[in-house]
Amino acid sequence: MTANRTADTALGIERSILGQPWRWRATSADMGSDTLAPDDLVTQLLLARGVTRDELDRHRSPTLRGFMPDPSIFRDMDAAAARIADAVEAKEAITIFGDYDVDGATSAALLVRLLRALDVPVGAYIPDRLMEGYGPSGAALVKIGEAGSRLVVTVDCGAQAFDAIAEAKAAGVEVIIVDHHQCATTLPQALAVVNPNRLDEAPDAAGHGNLAAVGVAFLLGAALLRTLRARGFFSRRAEPALIDLLDLVALGTVADVAQLTGFNRALVTQGLKIMARRGNIGLSALMDAARLTKPPSASDMGFALGPRINAGGRVGKSDLGVRLLTTSDPQEAADIAAELNRLNEERRAIEAAVLDEALAASAACANAPVALVSGAGWHPGVIGIVAGRLKEKLHRPAIVIAVDEEGVGKGSGRSISGVDLGAAILAAKESGLLVAGGGHAMAAGLTVDAAKLDALGAFLNERLARDVERASGEKSLLIDAVLAPRGISPDWCAAIESAGPYGAGWPAPRVATGPVRIIESGVVGTDHLRLIVAGEDGGRFKAIAFRSAESELGQTLLHTRGNRKLWLAGRAKRDDWGSRPAAELHLEDAAWAD
Structure with missing residues (x-):
C-alpha cells in the first residue's frame, strides 16, 4: 500500500537508528x-x-526517438565526424585510444566495431595502468603514428592531455578527443574536442553533461553515419545498425555510475533489450562466466559484468575488456571471460586488504570534511573501489592515494551528492598541488608528489568544507x-x-x-x-x-x-x-x- 503523503515526515520518524529523518x-x-x-x-x-505530468508518456517508455539530441549541437562534433568519414572513404588506419575502465573499454569497443563494419583498418590501444597511467601520453601517440595510424580517437580520456596532444601534433598525428570529464578554460590542441562538459558548450549541449563517454561515442557514431549517408557512401553498401551497439552503451553508462535520467535512461532501457539478445559474443561469454542465465538488469551490469571487465585494467592486462567486447571468436571470448572472472576474484582479495588499511588510516582525519588517506605499496588498481567503500562508510568524500617507491602518489576519489570533487581536483591542479588530475562531480583521479599530501588535504578541506556540511545537513x-x-x-x-x-x-x-x-x-x-x-x-x-x-x-x-x-x-x-x-x-x- 502507498502511505498518505499529507506530511513531509514519513511515519513520524525524525531520527532513525542512523540518526536521520x-x-x-x-x-x-x-x-x-x-x-x-x-x-x-x-x-x-x-x-x-521529477517527471512533469505532460512528460509522463515519454518517460514511461523511454526511446531514442524521444530523447536523443541532434549530435550537431555539440561543439566539434561535425568536424570530428567529417574527419573520420574522410578516413572511412580512404580506408585510412584509425586507432581508438581508450581508458582502462568499463566506460573506456565500451567506448573503444563501440567505435572499433562500428569502423570494422565500415571496412576500416582500426585498432585499439589501452594504456597499462601501472606502467603508463591514465590517459594518452605523447610517447604512446607518437608510437601509434609511427606504426601507421595517423588518426587517433581518444575515448574517456584526453580532456587534460595538453602536452601529449601537442607532442602528437608536432609528430603529424591528428587526434580527436571524445570525453566527458571536466575541461579547463583552455583545451588541448586536438583536431576536435567532443565533450559536453566543455566550458564553452551551449546550454542545450551542456545539458547532456551527465553522459558517460560511451554515450558521447554513440552520438559520434550517429554523426559519422549521417555524414557518410549524406555523401552517398551507403548507396553501394548496407549501413551498419548502430542500435545493435546499444548493449555496450548501456554497460558503460551504468558501470560509470552516470545519471540514469533523460537520454541516459533511454540508452540503458534500449541497451538492455539488445543485451538480452546476446548478439555480442564477448558479452554473452561474460554473462555465462558471471552465471547470469536470465536477461540482465541494470543491477547485473553494475555489480556482475562491470567489475569483471574492470578487473583487467585493475589487476590484469588492460586491453582484456576491449578484446572481449570486440572479438568474433567464441573460444577467445570464453577464454578472456574466464580470465576476467579469475582476475575479479584476485581484485576482491587485494581490495579487502587495502580497505582495512585505509579504514585504519581514516581515523587520523575523522573530523575532516574530506577523508584523504594514503599508503605505501597500496595497489593503484583498487584505490577507486576502496574510495567508494570509504565514502559509503564515512558519508563524506573520500580520496585514496597509493604512494610508490619514488614518492609519487596515484589517487582516486569518490564524492557525495552536492559536492563537486572533480572541480576541486582541477582547482588543486591549477594551484600547483598536483602533477595531474581531473574528473567529474562524483569521481576524480590525480597524481601527486607525496611531499604535498598535507597541503592537498588542507586545500580540499578548505574548499569543500561548506559543501560537505550543507550536503550532510540535508541528509535524510x-x-x-x-x-x-x-x-x-x-x-x-x-x-x-x-x-x-x-x-x-x-x-x-x-x-x-x-x-x-x-x-x-x-x-x-x-x-x-x-x-x-x-x-x-x-x-x-x-x-x-x-x-x-x-x-x-x-x-x-x-x-x-x-x-x-x-x-x-x-x-x-x-x-x-x-x-x-x-x-x-x-x-x-x-x-x-x-
Whole structure:
C-alpha cells in the first residue's frame, strides 16, 4: 500500500537508528493525489522522480526517438565526424585510444566495431595502468603514428592531455578527443574536442553533461553515419545498425555510475533489450562466466559484468575488456571471460586488504570534511573501489592515494551528492598541488608528489568544507511508499520494474515496512547483516544489510531481542535462489516503532 503523503515526515520518524529523518520523496502536492488513481504505482514513481505530468508518456517508455539530441549541437562534433568519414572513404588506419575502465573499454569497443563494419583498418590501444597511467601520453601517440595510424580517437580520456596532444601534433598525428570529464578554460590542441562538459558548450549541449563517454561515442557514431549517408557512401553498401551497439552503451553508462535520467535512461532501457539478445559474443561469454542465465538488469551490469571487465585494467592486462567486447571468436571470448572472472576474484582479495588499511588510516582525519588517506605499496588498481567503500562508510568524500617507491602518489576519489570533487581536483591542479588530475562531480583521479599530501588535504578541506556540511545537513532517507510486511513480495518487485531501469539519479523505490520483530539475526559473508523478521499481519521475510554488520545499524539490530518492534526501510528485491520466487529487503535504515 502507498502511505498518505499529507506530511513531509514519513511515519513520524525524525531520527532513525542512523540518526536521520525519514521524508517522503514526494508530497501530496507533487503527486497530485486529487486526480491520480491510487493504484497507478508507476505514475507515482515517475512523478516522485521529477517527471512533469505532460512528460509522463515519454518517460514511461523511454526511446531514442524521444530523447536523443541532434549530435550537431555539440561543439566539434561535425568536424570530428567529417574527419573520420574522410578516413572511412580512404580506408585510412584509425586507432581508438581508450581508458582502462568499463566506460573506456565500451567506448573503444563501440567505435572499433562500428569502423570494422565500415571496412576500416582500426585498432585499439589501452594504456597499462601501472606502467603508463591514465590517459594518452605523447610517447604512446607518437608510437601509434609511427606504426601507421595517423588518426587517433581518444575515448574517456584526453580532456587534460595538453602536452601529449601537442607532442602528437608536432609528430603529424591528428587526434580527436571524445570525453566527458571536466575541461579547463583552455583545451588541448586536438583536431576536435567532443565533450559536453566543455566550458564553452551551449546550454542545450551542456545539458547532456551527465553522459558517460560511451554515450558521447554513440552520438559520434550517429554523426559519422549521417555524414557518410549524406555523401552517398551507403548507396553501394548496407549501413551498419548502430542500435545493435546499444548493449555496450548501456554497460558503460551504468558501470560509470552516470545519471540514469533523460537520454541516459533511454540508452540503458534500449541497451538492455539488445543485451538480452546476446548478439555480442564477448558479452554473452561474460554473462555465462558471471552465471547470469536470465536477461540482465541494470543491477547485473553494475555489480556482475562491470567489475569483471574492470578487473583487467585493475589487476590484469588492460586491453582484456576491449578484446572481449570486440572479438568474433567464441573460444577467445570464453577464454578472456574466464580470465576476467579469475582476475575479479584476485581484485576482491587485494581490495579487502587495502580497505582495512585505509579504514585504519581514516581515523587520523575523522573530523575532516574530506577523508584523504594514503599508503605505501597500496595497489593503484583498487584505490577507486576502496574510495567508494570509504565514502559509503564515512558519508563524506573520500580520496585514496597509493604512494610508490619514488614518492609519487596515484589517487582516486569518490564524492557525495552536492559536492563537486572533480572541480576541486582541477582547482588543486591549477594551484600547483598536483602533477595531474581531473574528473567529474562524483569521481576524480590525480597524481601527486607525496611531499604535498598535507597541503592537498588542507586545500580540499578548505574548499569543500561548506559543501560537505550543507550536503550532510540535508541528509535524510527518502521514502516512496509504506508496505505492510506481507507486501514485501515478488508481485511488488514485478510491479515497479516498468518504472526502471534504476540507478544513479533514478533510484529504485525505497519502501518502509513494519512494525516487525526480529526472529533471527546473524552475520553472513563479508560483514553482511542478515535478518528474518515477522510482522503483525503474519508477513515474514528476509532482510539483508550489505557491509553493515560492524556499523551502528548492524550492531543495534544484532543485539535487539524480545518483542521490540521496528520500522525497516530499504529496497525490495526479487530473490530467485529458492525453489519458488520470494522477495527480500535490502536494508538501509531502521527506526523503533515502540
